[in-house]
Amino acid sequence: MIPVATALVLSCVAASAASAATNAKVLQSVDRIANRYLSTTPLVGFGVIVIRDGVVVHEAGYGAARLAPRVPATAATRFDDF
Numbered sequence: 001m002i003p004v005a006t007a008l009v010l011s012c013v014a015a016s017a018a019s020a021a022t023n024a025k026v027l028q029s030v031d032r033i034a035n036r037y038l039s040t041t042p043l044v045g046f047g048v049i050v051i052r053d054g055v056v057v058h059e060a061g062y063g064a065a066r067l068a069p070r071v072p073a074t075a076a077t078r079f080d081d082f
Contacts (some may be wrong), residue, residue: 034062045073
């Protein structure tokens with residue numbers, strides 16, 4: 001459930017910020033929130049997508065897709081449920 005909650009929280013924050021700020025500010029906010037969330041939860045990695053007016057404006061991976069060997073998460077990383 002944590003990954004779904006993560007996606008919903010970041011989606012809501014990005015959507016509300018998108019109407020009040022430029023894309024650059026929105027992306028900075030998403031990065032800041034995602035990195036803070038990563039550092040304060042047991043998750044090792046997750047992906048984020050920001051859609052504005054039906055258009056993808058930002059895709060990113062945060063943290064790790066795998067720990068051993070360490071592989072960084074990307075926007076294309078598939079996170080399987082365990």
